[in-house]
Amino acid sequence: MDFAEFVMARTPALLRFGYLLTGDGHLAEDLVQEALVRVHRRWSGIEHQDGPEPYVRKAILHQYLSWRRRRSSTELPVDQLPEAPDPAPAVERIVDRDEMWSLLATLPRAQRAVVVLRYYEDLADADIALMLGCTQGTVRVHAFKALKRLRVALTDPAVVGAGHDRG
Numbered sequence: 001m002d003f004a005e006f007v008m009a010r011t012p013a014l015l016r017f018g019y020l021l022t023g024d025g026h027l028a029e030d031l032v033q034e035a036l037v038r039v040h041r042r043w044s045g046i047e048h049q050d051g052p053e054p055y056v057r058k059a060i061l062h063q064y065l066s067w068r069r070r071r072s073s074t075e076l077p078v079d080q081l082p083e084a085p086d087p088a089p090a091v092e093r094i095v096d097r098d099e100m101w102s103l104l105a106t107l108p109r110a111q112r113a114v115v116v117l118r119y120y121e122d123l124a125d126a127d128i129a130l131m132l133g134c135t136q137g138t139v140r141v142h143a144f145k146a147l148k149r150l151r152v153a154l155t156d157p158a159v160v161g162a163g164h165d166r167g
Contacts (some may be wrong), residue, residue: 003043006052008038017057020116021064023101031067035059058131061117065132067110105152111146114139 001009011032018028026046039046039059046052104112110132117128118139125143132139 001052006056008017010053010056013053014056014060017116017121018060018064020120021061021113023105031063032060035063036143038063054131061113061131103150106153107146107149111142111149112140115146115150118143 014032015025015028018031019025022028022031035056036059039052039056044051046055101153104115107115113132114128117123117131118125123131125139128139131135
């Protein structure tokens with residue numbers, strides 16, 4: 001499969017992965033685009049491996065972990081203030097999902113990457129460790145700390161604002 005065919009076939013899945021990491025569609029597009037540019041330079045050596053997708057996902061993950069964003073990039077402009085949520089069950093599910101995205105955004109990058117890879121991408125600790133370039137023990141420590149922080153934040157909403165997207 002050549003690079004163009006790979007990009008056409010796998011972009012939706014790669015964008016979903018980028019979105020899970022960033023929580024923002026536009027940032028996910030930028031992340032995937034930058035990773036694909038870097039991967040394109042080495043494509044002739046990558047395409048002969050056991051499928052290029054794991055390599056590309058690892059490139060996206062490393063790009064996400066190494067991004068140095070300005071403080072202003074965390075601010076999102078809106079044209080209208082959100083309305084109070086309707087207590088209907090469907091809206092409550094949306095609010096719960098939005099709360100989870102807000103909580104995920106408070107995690108340091110490495111912890112968020114572990115949570116995404118483990119619970120959204122359903123990868124084993126060994127696979128996550130390979131992608132992150134660390135030990136399985138480090139993966140488990142990141143997962144433990146992330147879940148602890150999420151549990152605390154769920155019981156104490158004041159924790160949510162502390163330490164946005166470090167790591």
